[in-house]
Amino acid sequence: MGKWRGQKLMTDGLVNLDNLRVSQQELDQLTDLDISEVTMGWAYRQTAFQPQRRLAWFSDLLLTIGVALVFCVPVTVLLARAISGDDTQVIWRWLPVGGVSAVALTMAWTTYRWQEGRRLITLSHLLDEIDRFNEMVAAVEILEELGSAKNSSLNLENRQEVMEALHLTRESLICGLMTERIMRKHQRFMARRQEMFSSIERNLATLQLLQVTDEASDYGRLLNEAIQIGTSVHQELSREKLP
Amino acid sequence: MNHFSVLIRLLRDRHKFLDDVRTSTKLETKIASLLIASSFFFSVYGAIIGAYSGGLQILSSAIKLPALYLITLIICIPTLYFFDILFGSKLNFKQYVTMALTSVSVISVLLFSFAPVVLFFLISIRDYDFFLLLNVLIMAITGVVGVKLFYKGMVDMVGPEAIEHTMRKRLLKGWVVLYALVGSQLGWTLRPFFGSEGKAFEIFRPEIDGNFYAKVFQSIGAMLGF
Numbered sequence: 001m002g003k004w005r006g007q008k009l010m011t012d013g014l015v016n017l018d019n020l021r022v023s024q025q026e027l028d029q030l031t032d033l034d035i036s037e038v039t040m041g042w043a044y045r046q047t048a049f050q051p052q053r054r055l056a057w058f059s060d061l062l063l064t065i066g067v068a069l070v071f072c073v074p075v076t077v078l079l080a081r082a083i084s085g086d087d088t089q090v091i092w093r094w095l096p097v098g099g100v101s102a103v104a105l106t107m108a109w110t111t112y113r114w115q116e117g118r119r120l121i122t123l124s125h126l127l128d129e130i131d132r133f134n135e136m137v138a139a140v141e142i143l144e145e146l147g148s149a150k151n152s153s154l155n156l157e158n159r160q161e162v163m164e165a166l167h168l169t170r171e172s173l174i175c176g177l178m179t180e181r182i183m184r185k186h187q188r189f190m191a192r193r194q195e196m197f198s199s200i201e202r203n204l205a206t207l208q209l210l211q212v213t214d215e216a217s218d219y220g221r222l223l224n225e226a227i228q229i230g231t232s233v234h235q236e237l238s239r240e241k242l243p
Numbered sequence: 244m245n246h247f248s249v250l251i252r253l254l255r256d257r258h259k260f261l262d263d264v265r266t267s268t269k270l271e272t273k274i275a276s277l278l279i280a281s282s283f284f285f286s287v288y289g290a291i292i293g294a295y296s297g298g299l300q301i302l303s304s305a306i307k308l309p310a311l312y313l314i315t316l317i318i319c320i321p322t323l324y325f326f327d328i329l330f331g332s333k334l335n336f337k338q339y340v341t342m343a344l345t346s347v348s349v350i351s352v353l354l355f356s357f358a359p360v361v362l363f364f365l366i367s368i369r370d371y372d373f374f375l376l377l378n379v380l381i382m383a384i385t386g387v388v389g390v391k392l393f394y395k396g397m398v399d400m401v402g403p404e405a406i407e408h409t410m411r412k413r414l415l416k417g418w419v420v421l422y423a424l425v426g427s428q429l430g431w432t433l434r435p436f437f438g439s440e441g442k443a444f445e446i447f448r449p450e451i452d453g454n455f456y457a458k459v460f461q462s463i464g465a466m467l468g469f
Contacts, residue, residue: 074310
């Protein structure tokens, strides 16, 4: 089916690369989690603390502290009021307790999410790969647009191969997500059947050894395509900047 | 997860959202997102009404207003859950929490949408009674819309085939009244939200006597010159 789609896309004059991109909805459906720039469901992604994503993570943290304050401070103050019998001095003294408990709650919650993230490390890596893939699709799209512009010498020479490679990568990534989801759902079962899976793994390893040469060349080809695309876009953009 | 996009999804496509709640799809993340988004919108509105007397009152109201709506919800949700399952509901606790939070979130967004209007009156008219009644009116309108959507959603959710359907409907109406009563009394306990012009900041009004409704009638009387 994937091959058919690939061929259809290749025969179309102007390729709609939106079909290639792994969309947010697809990600949510395939993982059965709400995926964002920094989170996977509750859990933090491994890249959440990277400098370019720190702002998103920090705003998430601020909102969490805000909600914790909304619950902790009024409840603490109301309790202090009830216990002290409306003594304002006592209420003011108890106020920091509310603030500190809000911060403590947020810290505990953040630690839990970070640990959950470590548990979902495979998914986190897959999502990073998908981000990279989407960036690559965007680069091809820019290249296509630049190529279609008049007076442009830039063209994707081996377009068919690039499209085929992108399709193959997309399918592998989606397959990876589906597998990860199944593994995650049946984690307890998998833990019990450790021996069975280790034997399957041994067989797979033998098979993989046979395929490794082919895969390496495929991967190399893909990498070369990516580098070529990136360089072409960079060259064209630098040329545009020149007066 | 993008908390605000969950709320936008709820506003744009309520039916799809309710379907997700019915099938218990990702309820935990929905609860967290609605909680965060509604707290944010309430806080903004709270800060605006606190700006009437300025200073620490802004911060105080930004915390108190979301607390008012959300703590009321925590107080009232067990009543709804246990009574409703007694009368034939098959929904689980998370579904109840999500449904109640959808209502609170809708109220928060509607309040937020009134923020420019309140800000305009805050700048142009410095009359305590008018400002109080204006806010009571806005909160009443938004509350009615939010609760109506909640009621409709809850009735749709279980459907007419549920056992003791009429009784459940009555129960829901009763719960809505209970929510309003608890909310208004908690609001009275948590006041001041506006503060008083020219007076020092008070975290709470020292006297706990009286009630919300008596104050509203008193303000109407004062505005009409009685």
